[in-house]
Amino acid sequence: MSDSNDLIQIGRRSFLKNASVAVAGVSGTVAALSPLKEVVGDFDVESWLQQHYHELSEDEMKDVLARLEAEAKETYGTDIKVRDVKPKEDTKFAYALNLGVCVGCRKCAYACEKENNVSRSPGMQYIRVLEMEKGGVNLETANHQYEPETVPKPDKYYMPVQCHQCDKPSCVKACPVNATWKEPDGIVVVDYNWCIGCRYCEAACPYWARRFNFEKPQLPKEEINPNTSYLSNRPRPVGVMEKCTFCLHRTREGKYPACLEVCPTGARVFGNLLDPKSEIRYVLQHKRVFVLKEEVGTVPNFFYFFEAQS
Amino acid sequence: MKDYFAFLGRAFKLSFVGDWRYYAWMSFLTIVALIGLNAWATQLAQGLSTTGMTDQVSWGAYIANFTYFVGIAAAAVMLVIPAYLYKTEPLKKVVIFGELLAVAVIIVCLAFVTVDLGRPDRFWHMIPLIGKFNWPISMLSWDVVALAGYLLLNMHIAGYLIYKLYLGEEPNPRWYKPFVFTSIAWAISIHTVTAFLYVGLGGRSFWHSAIIAPRFLASAFAAGPSLIILTFQIIRYFTKLKVADEALLLLRRIIAVAMVINLFLLFSELFAEFYPHTYHVAAAEYLWFGLNGANKLVLWIWLAVFMNVAATVIFVSKRSHSLPWLNAACVLAIVGIWIEKGMGLIVPGFVPTPLGEVVEYAPTFNETLVCLGILALGALLYTIMIRVAIPVVLGGLRREV
Amino acid sequence: MISTFDNFIKGFLAVLVGLVGYYFVATILSSAAEEKQPPVPREQPINLDFGPTTKRADKVYLHKATFEYECVECHAWQERDPSPREFIGEHSKMNLEHGSLKTCFTCHHETEYDQLVDPRDGSPLAYNKHVSLCVRCHGPVYKDWKYGAHGRRGGYWDKSQGEQTRTECIICHDPHQPAFKPIAPLPRPGVARGAVHAPSDEPHTRVGKLLKHKPIPKTVRGPAIVEWEIEDTYDE
Numbered sequence: 001m002s003d004s005n006d007l008i009q010i011g012r013r014s015f016l017k018n019a020s021v022a023v024a025g026v027s028g029t030v031a032a033l034s035p036l037k038e039v040v041g042d043f044d045v046e047s048w049l050q051q052h053y054h055e056l057s058e059d060e061m062k063d064v065l066a067r068l069e070a071e072a073k074e075t076y077g078t079d080i081k082v083r084d085v086k087p088k089e090d091t092k093f094a095y096a097l098n099l100g101v102c103v104g105c106r107k108c109a110y111a112c113e114k115e116n117n118v119s120r121s122p123g124m125q126y127i128r129v130l131e132m133e134k135g136g137v138n139l140e141t142a143n144h145q146y147e148p149e150t151v152p153k154p155d156k157y158y159m160p161v162q163c164h165q166c167d168k169p170s171c172v173k174a175c176p177v178n179a180t181w182k183e184p185d186g187i188v189v190v191d192y193n194w195c196i197g198c199r200y201c202e203a204a205c206p207y208w209a210r211r212f213n214f215e216k217p218q219l220p221k222e223e224i225n226p227n228t229s230y231l232s233n234r235p236r237p238v239g240v241m242e243k244c245t246f247c248l249h250r251t252r253e254g255k256y257p258a259c260l261e262v263c264p265t266g267a268r269v270f271g272n273l274l275d276p277k278s279e280i281r282y283v284l285q286h287k288r289v290f291v292l293k294e295e296v297g298t299v300p301n302f303f304y305f306f307e308a309q310s
Numbered sequence: 311m312k313d314y315f316a317f318l319g320r321a322f323k324l325s326f327v328g329d330w331r332y333y334a335w336m337s338f339l340t341i342v343a344l345i346g347l348n349a350w351a352t353q354l355a356q357g358l359s360t361t362g363m364t365d366q367v368s369w370g371a372y373i374a375n376f377t378y379f380v381g382i383a384a385a386a387v388m389l390v391i392p393a394y395l396y397k398t399e400p401l402k403k404v405v406i407f408g409e410l411l412a413v414a415v416i417i418v419c420l421a422f423v424t425v426d427l428g429r430p431d432r433f434w435h436m437i438p439l440i441g442k443f444n445w446p447i448s449m450l451s452w453d454v455v456a457l458a459g460y461l462l463l464n465m466h467i468a469g470y471l472i473y474k475l476y477l478g479e480e481p482n483p484r485w486y487k488p489f490v491f492t493s494i495a496w497a498i499s500i501h502t503v504t505a506f507l508y509v510g511l512g513g514r515s516f517w518h519s520a521i522i523a524p525r526f527l528a529s530a531f532a533a534g535p536s537l538i539i540l541t542f543q544i545i546r547y548f549t550k551l552k553v554a555d556e557a558l559l560l561l562r563r564i565i566a567v568a569m570v571i572n573l574f575l576l577f578s579e580l581f582a583e584f585y586p587h588t589y590h591v592a593a594a595e596y597l598w599f600g601l602n603g604a605n606k607l608v609l610w611i612w613l614a615v616f617m618n619v620a621a622t623v624i625f626v627s628k629r630s631h632s633l634p635w636l637n638a639a640c641v642l643a644i645v646g647i648w649i650e651k652g653m654g655l656i657v658p659g660f661v662p663t664p665l666g667e668v669v670e671y672a673p674t675f676n677e678t679l680v681c682l683g684i685l686a687l688g689a690l691l692y693t694i695m696i697r698v699a700i701p702v703v704l705g706g707l708r709r710e711v
Numbered sequence: 712m713i714s715t716f717d718n719f720i721k722g723f724l725a726v727l728v729g730l731v732g733y734y735f736v737a738t739i740l741s742s743a744a745e746e747k748q749p750p751v752p753r754e755q756p757i758n759l760d761f762g763p764t765t766k767r768a769d770k771v772y773l774h775k776a777t778f779e780y781e782c783v784e785c786h787a788w789q790e791r792d793p794s795p796r797e798f799i800g801e802h803s804k805m806n807l808e809h810g811s812l813k814t815c816f817t818c819h820h821e822t823e824y825d826q827l828v829d830p831r832d833g834s835p836l837a838y839n840k841h842v843s844l845c846v847r848c849h850g851p852v853y854k855d856w857k858y859g860a861h862g863r864r865g866g867y868w869d870k871s872q873g874e875q876t877r878t879e880c881i882i883c884h885d886p887h888q889p890a891f892k893p894i895a896p897l898p899r900p901g902v903a904r905g906a907v908h909a910p911s912d913e914p915h916t917r918v919g920k921l922l923k924h925k926p927i928p929k930t931v932r933g934p935a936i937v938e939w940e941i942e943d944t945y946d947e
Contacts, residue, residue, distance in 0.1 A: 018326050020722045024729050025340060031734045032348035035355045048431060052442050088869075098860070106897040122901035123365055128665060135918025139666035140592050141910045144900065150893030155914060155922035161665060170513055176450035177435040178442040194442070196435055197358075197428015199368045200450050206513025208664045212368060212428065214903060215359035238357040239428030254872030256865060265891070266863040266878075279859025279868070287860065293664075296512050307855065348737045364903045602908040668908040 044071075052178065053191040053231070064193075065230065072235050076219065080226040082234045085252045087185035093246050094186070094301040096269040096283040097160060101307065104129055104151040104158030108259035108268070112162075115247060115258035116233040117225055119217030126211065126244040127162045127259060137292075161292070162259070163188065163209035163244040164300030171201035171210060180241070186273075186301055187248050189231040195240040202241065206296045210243045246270070273301075313709060317476055320707070321698040328697065331548070339690040346683010349676045350425050358428055360676045367660040367671035369426070371681055374652030376422035378533070379415050379688075380504045381526060381651065383460065385534015386412035387497035388564050394490050400556040406703070407545065408538055409468040410695045412497075416461045418688035425680050449507045456500040463493045468699075476702045477709050501526050508659065516593035516659045519582070525575045526651075531568035532621075533647040535561040536640035541692075543637070549700050555633075562636060566625040569643065573622055576615070576650075592666075597658040602668045604661070611654050617646030782824035808888045818844060818886065845880045856880075 050056075050064060061084055068082045109127040118124050130142040134157055142159075152158060165188050172180055172188060179195040182188050202210045216238045228234035229249035236242055247257035251270070260268040271278035283289065289303035328336075353360045363370045389408035392398040424430050435441035436454060445451035467489050474481040505523035512518050539561050542553045583594040595601050600608050624630050624639035662668045673681070701707035798805050807813070820828040826835035827844050836844055846853040855861035856877075863883065867873035880886075901907075914920045 016719065016722055018323070020726050021326060024726050027726075027730050028340070028344045028733050029347065031730065031737050032344040033351045034734070034737065035348065035351040039355045043431075052435075096860075101861075103891070103894070104896055105894055109900070110897050122903050124903075125900055128900065130665060133914055133916055133919040134922055135914075135916030138589065138915065139664075140589050140662065141915050142666045143909050143912075144665070144667045145907055145909055147896060147899045149895065151896045152893065155919050170511065173447055174450065174511070176444050176448045176454065177432075178444045179435075194432070194435060195429065196432045198423075198426070198450065199428070200448070200507075202365065202368045203659070204511050204513065206664050208365075208667075211365050213357065214361075214363065214365075215357040251868070254867045254869030256868050261865050263863070264894075266861060266883075269860055271859075271868050279864070282858040283860045286855075286858075293513070298513075307860070344733070345737070359903070362904055364905055366902065367905065602910055604906070604908040666910075668910075669902050669905045670908070671905055 047071075047193065050193050052194050061230075068230070068234055072224075076221050076224055076235065078221055078224050078226060080224065080228055080235070082228050082230060083249070085229040085231075085249050087183050087187075087248075088252055088254075090272075090274050091185040091252075092273045092301075093165065093251060094271070094273045094280045094284075094303065095164075095246065096280055096287075096289060096303040096305060098267045098269070099157055099159055099304050099306050101265045102129075102158045102160065102263075102267040103265055104131060104146070104156075105264060107262045107264060108160055111258045111262035112244065112247075114223055115225055115250075116245075117217075117219055117228065117235050118211075118242070119213060119215075119219060119236075121213075121215060121218050124211050126209070126242075127160050128208070129158055129160045131156045132159050137290075139292075159304065160259075161207055161209070162302070163246075164207055164291070164298070164302035165246060167299035167301065168297060170204040170206060170296075170298055174200045174204035176200065183231075183248075185248075185252070187246050188243075189245055189248070190241050190243065191231070192234075192236045192240045192242065197239040197241070199241070206293050206298060207300070210241055212241050213238050313477065314473065317473060317709070321694075324701070324707070325694040325697050332697075336690065336693065339686045339693070342686035343683050343690060346680050346686060349679035349683060352676060353425070353680065354430075360674060362672050362674045362677060364669060364671070366663050366667055366669035367657060369656055369660065370671050371652070371673040371677050372422050372426035374656040375681055375684070376419050376426070377504055377526075377656065378648050378651045379419045379422065380457070381501055381530030381647075382534045382537055383412045383415040383419060384497040384501040384527075384530050385538065386464070387494050388531055388535045388561065389538065390490060390494055390497075392560060394487075395494075398560060400554040401560060403703075404542060404551075404553050404557055406468055406471055406699065407542070407551075407696060409464045409493075410699060411538065411541060411692060412464045413461060413468060414688045414692035414695065416457060416464070417691060418684055419457060420461070421684045421687060422681075425684065449503065449510045452503045453500075453507060456496070456503045460493070460496050460500050463489055463496060467493065468695075472699050472702050476707060498527065501530050508655070513664055514593075514659050515590035517655075519579070521575055521579050521582075522655075525572065525579070528568050528572040528575055529647045529651060532565050532572055532643050535565050535568075536643040539565075539640050540637060540644075543633070545696060545700070549696070550704055551700050558633075558636065559631065562625060562630055565640075565643065566622070566630075569618065569622040569625055572647075573618060576618075592662050593658040596661045596668065597654060601662065604668045604670050606670050606672065607653055607657060610649050614646045614649035614654060617642045618650065621646060786824045805887055808890070809886065841881055841886075842879055 044067075046067060051060070056064060065082045065084060069080055072078065072080045072082075106129050109125040109129060112118070112127050113120070113125050116126065118126065128144060130139070130144060131146040131153070132138070132142050134155055137159075143156075146153075146156075165182075165186050167182075167186075169180075169182060169188050172182055176198065177194060177196055180188060180190045180201055197212065199212055202212055213236060217236055219235060224235070225233060227249065232245040232248045247255075247259075251257055256270055260270050269279050269283050271280035273280060273284075275281065283305060284303060287305040287307060289305045291300045291303060349360075361370060361372075386408045389401055389405045393401040393405035424433070427433070436443055436451075438445070443451055443454075445455065467486050470486050471481055502523050505526040508514075508517035509519065509522050539558050542558065545551055546553045580594075580598075583591040584598075592601060596604060597607050597611050599605075621639045621642035624635055624642070629635040630639050657671050661670065698707070798807075807815075812818075816828065817830070818827055820826045820835045823835040826837060827841055828834070829836040829844065830847050842853070852861055859877075863878045865876045867875050884891075914923045
């Protein structure tokens with residue numbers, strides 16, 4: 001058989017030939033990998049080896065926070081503070097939105113973007129305001145890109161959608177590495193240093209609430225919010241998921257989320273479901289609330305109600 | 311052990327030896343693979359914004375190709391069942407080349423998943439005990455287990471048999487028969503698990519249908535053996551391995567049945583979508599007729615249907631006993647099912663988004679280069695495997711005593 | 712000897728050419744891949760209006776020619792005409808579009824010009840107690856406002872950790888034109904890649920069809936724009 005004859009004849013000439021082929025192959029591979037030169041400097045071994053949020057001891061967490069502050073300083077030139085804000089006891093957050101009062105101005109979307117250091121890449125905003133046709137709740141005819149002279153238009157109503165922090169979240173079920181989970185106070189969070197960027201959670205979410213960093217976040221230095229926390233609004237790297245966290249760095253310290261603070265019409269209601277005297281409980285008891293896509297069974301904690309005055 | 315390393319060394323050297331056509335083929339594949347590697351390096355440097363994917367359509371060509379090729383890999387079982395269970399003579403000689411194809415194709419699948427990840431450097435997060443593996447809750451975790459297991463199974467089976475042949479020893483049935491029978495069930499499971507990735511998402515009504523898993527299997531068992539038929543003829547032409555026509559014709563019968571089932575399932579799906587015509591069928595509406603003026607996929611899916619129907623007709627008719635017709639039908643089936651599973655399944659799952667937004671997707675040039683590079687890698691690996699396996703099987707490569 | 716050396720040189724040159732050629736091709740191809748667009752800066756700063764929600768209404772002044780006048784300063788020497796009237800003098804630019812209200816004295820006291828009127832007994836009511844006047848007609852909304860389902864709140868949802876602010880009626884609603892004016896929305900979100908196909912503007916529902924051709928009234932529901940200053944103290 002000629003094949004084994006080929007092998008027997010391996011001598012200096014074919015060795016040189018083979019060696020040069022091998023060298024060409026190796027150098028070709030190195031040349032192919034040349035674009036990685038740009039990002040080789042960004043690679044940090046400590047960051048790469050960091051364990052999951054739940055596995056970090058208090059001291060390890062302190063080191064991680066310090067490292068994140070240093071990274072932000074290097075990338076953006078600004079001093080930021082990254083804290084690990086723990087959940088409050090006996091708290092379960094919920095949100096309600098008065099569809100009769102929302103005028104579709106989108107101030108909530110932009111306030112959120114600023115508060116949470118979201119990339120200014122188009123479409124990244126956690127809050128998406130839908131222009132809905134009056135007479136039903138039909139998402140198929142909703143317009144996301146409305147830009148009339150003034151809002152509201154008389155034949156439309158406006159429905160902001162953001163992460164609903166579901167009680168049975170499809171995204172948490174989907175994640176293969178447990179990079180996203182539901183915290184004890186109800187907020188569904190993402191560990192940005194653990195996420196592998198597979199985007200299965202984004203496919204799983206029935207409310208299109210999750211965002212992925214397809215590129216390095218476009219974050220203008222002057223607009224960075226320096227008060228950040230590990231699980232919510234600290235500057236994120238490329239290639240990881242993120243989403244609304246009900247501003248847990250504010251709400252876990254008793255403040256309102258940014259979207260609610262800025263809403264000019266007071267359409268948003270937020271609070272602790274476990275407090276019977278809270279505003280959110282009042283709304284759930286006295287208003288007729290509904291949730292989106294109830295049939296999907298995710299049990300959202302974001303309620304819509306209509307208290308229209310015109 | 312020393313023998314084994316010697317075997318690997320000889321195999322490595324042998325893969326650089328061949329006639330000018332072999333060199334041309336391998337150089338071509340290497341260049342395409344390196345171009346793909348370069349494109350991937352660009353993607354790693356800049357992020358996935360080099361692809362056409364967006365938050366609206368967050369899975370594209372990579373996952374489409376992954377899904378399709380998992381089906382191809384599963385189709386090796388269509389050789390294994392007749393060869394091992396029914397001991398069909400013409401297939402017994404060539405089944406090992408089907409198993410080697412499965413190995414190459416699974417590596418292609420794993421490559422497609424890797425290039426789709428936003429942070430492939432964090433792959434270790436998936437390793438149980440070292441990282442956090444969300445098994446059994448996450449369907450992706452099942453997919454990882456299924457694909458890794460299938461790869462190891464086939465590597466072991468093919469590797470063991472080849473090595474034993476090389477040594478001139480009789481393979482011990484205990485060391486391959488149980489694995490072979492496991493691989494039959496496992497092959498079905500890898501494609502079922504991949505289907506369940508989509509079916510398990512209740513929020514996406516285009517995918518939340520029980521018919522997806524049976525359609526996956528039916529189309530895989532049509533496209534996979536079609537590829538095997540074509541590959542075996544190429545092997546028969548370029549090497550000394552004699553693949554009997556009966557082997558090809560047996561595969562033809564399997565494909566014919568699978569194509570008919572696939573068409574019936576398609577008809578069933580179309581009825582379920584368009585007769586009641588609820589608002590949940592917006593995605594099917596987009597795929598088949600266009601939505602809000604977005605209609606990039608309409609031509610493709612109708613082309614795919616046409617190709618599949620044509621392929622089915624040819625496979626079922628007596629004409630496909632002749633090789634030119636058979637090959638034409640195979641090409642139609644491979645391409646038609648690729649379109650149907652890739653563009654016809656993945657992209658419409660994202661259009662419209664769960665909030666009703668219609669944003670279209672098209673792969674970018676860079677993305678296409680990565681895909682081609684991975685395919686070239688698969689072809690490269692498979693060529694090397696048969697470059698070694700065929701001399702072993704035919705007796706030309708034996709342990710030197 | 713010579714032929715081996717020849718081959719070596721040929722081999723070396725081939726490798727060199729291959730490397731250079733490959734690097735060249737790879738560089739061209741990677742730059743032909745997607746060019747990164749620099750982020751487009753926004754043209755104007757986005758006005759987010761995070762506040763104010765802490766003003767209370769105590770007194771009302773007329774601001775004219777850099778002076779501040781209390782209402783009684785003019786009305787002290789004017790003759791009182793009780794018949795329904797047009798808006799004259801300093802009130803001529805005002806529109807009254809408060810539902811079916813046609814007279815001024817539903818809310819304003821007839822003789823105490825710097826006070827409102829309590830409709831239960833006609834006694835004067837200070838401006839900073841205007842909520843108890845609005846509630847006489849707007850009971851259900853008052854209840855919602857009291858418990859947080861209506862109106863703007865700010866600061867802390869957890870009052871044990873900080874101060875919570877809420878707005879009183881006339882901070883957001885101009886009592887003469889309580890319905891809000893429409894405002895310009897902030898820019899659309901856009902999409903990173905790929906074309907967006909918006910739904911047609913034609914209405915799909917029956918209600919939508921009915922409302923499509925409804926004329927847009929002058930004041931349609933919209934966010935608050937308070938056009939006149941409310942001082943909370945008056946410095947002598």
